Amino acid sequence: MALEALRDIAKKILGSTTVDKKLVEEVVKDIQRALIKADVNVRHVKEISEAIKKRATSEEVLPTLNAKEHILKIVYEELLKGVGEGLEIPLKKSKIMLVGLQGSGKTTTAAKIAKYFKDKGMKSAVIAADTFRPAAYDQLKQLAESCGVGFYGEKNGKNAVEIVKRGLESLKNYDMIIIDTAGRHALESELIEEMKKIADVANPEYKLLVLDAAIGQLASKEAKAFHEAIGINGIIITKFDGTAKGGGALSAAREIGIPIAFIGNGEKIDDLDRFDPAGFISRLLGMGDIRALMEKVERVMQEEEVNAEAFLKGTFTLKDIYKQIEAVNKMGPIRKIFEMLPLGGLKVDGDVLEMTQEKMKRFKVIMDSMTEEELLNPKIINSSRIRRIAIGSGTSQQEVKELLNYYETMKNVMKKMKKGKLPIRGLKIGI
Secondary structure, three states: OHHHHHHHHHHHHHHOOOOOHHHHHHHHHHHHHHHHHOOOOHHHHHHHHHHHHHHHHHOOOOOOOOHHHHHHHHHHHHHHHHHOOEOOOOOOOEEEEEEOOOOOOHHHHHHHHHHHHHHOOOOEEEEEEOOOOOOHHHHHHHHHHHHOOEEEOOOOOOOHHHHHHHHHHHOOOOOEEEEEEOOOOOOOHHHHHHHHHHHHHHOOOEEEEEEEHHHOOHHHHHHHHHHHHHOOOEEEEEOOOOOOOOHHHHHHHHHHOOOEEEEEOOOOOOOEEEOOHHHHHHHHOOOOOHHHHHHHHHHHHHHHOOOHHHHHHOOOOHHHHHHHHHHHHHOOOHHHHHHOOOOOOOOOOHHHHHHHHHHHHHHHHHHHOOOHHHHHOHHHOOHHHHHHHHHHHOOOHHHHHHHHHHHHHHHHHHHHHHHOOOOHHHOOOOO
């Protein structure tokens, strides 16, 4: 992703030997290149870079910061202004209407949002009101069933407005209803008329425009057109997962003054994050996003019924370790989890992360070959049991021992953390 070049800028600032006018100019040029490559509006790029240059050369360094931290703080704050505000949808009975052009990812996003609010404890459902795309009904029905949210649609229905009307009546006992509407290849009068009628019937609290991150600078034109047509009050950026530039969509939100509600960053149903501007910019600069990580942790811990209290006390079993691995897998690729950690500019090798993911899979295979007694009381696993487990799982005895060592290490770490004896800097992350 083009925006990820900003991480190198943060590392350049923190790794510099001297902080002077030359460094500021280099940083500003690097930021300009990164933002332009990411399709951020040129005018916005100019505003951001000029503000950084002006503040960096005129503001006094705060007593609590050194010169490097001062420059990084300015870069962070000006980039934060550049992405505008985030839209936080409260946990109360609401209707959300999704609009956007065909191919933007509305249908998948509708299911993702329903799952997001279900995980927050709300009774959520979706309405399939896209009668233009033949596969939309089946796709949304399948997604809704897979994540356990309510669904209303009419297989061969042609009148989207009537479908929404009947859907709202059918789903009236649900807390959060997400309406998936039709898209076109362009914003045509027929589509505008249908959206207006659906909005009149549904009277949604939120009308969210779904924008593909790869749309580039056409995003502003599209966002303005939809805003003028039905008055959108939030934006969702989809496919923001590694290859897309994304800056055009961010610029569009700032230009029309509409906050961003969510960012879709993958194909899985859980690959949707509430847009928190501060966390987003922190991640771009390699400073982590602990709030988003904690949300993911809370969600999957509940789903997998991980015994958090047992972990904190250091009294967990291999069964708990199994659930922990399941939970981590549900959080998505380890690479994405590491992006949310404040690693202070540390770049973790991709091969290491892939090896870690593979090792977690191997650990699960090994535990699948253990008896219930061994999972609940690992101390009974002697050399003969290790040999049997290795043969049964198709792994080596060394790998079985490695799992047992990991288990003992985790227990010791948790006990030390509970007693406050483990310094954070000494804690290694991962397996």
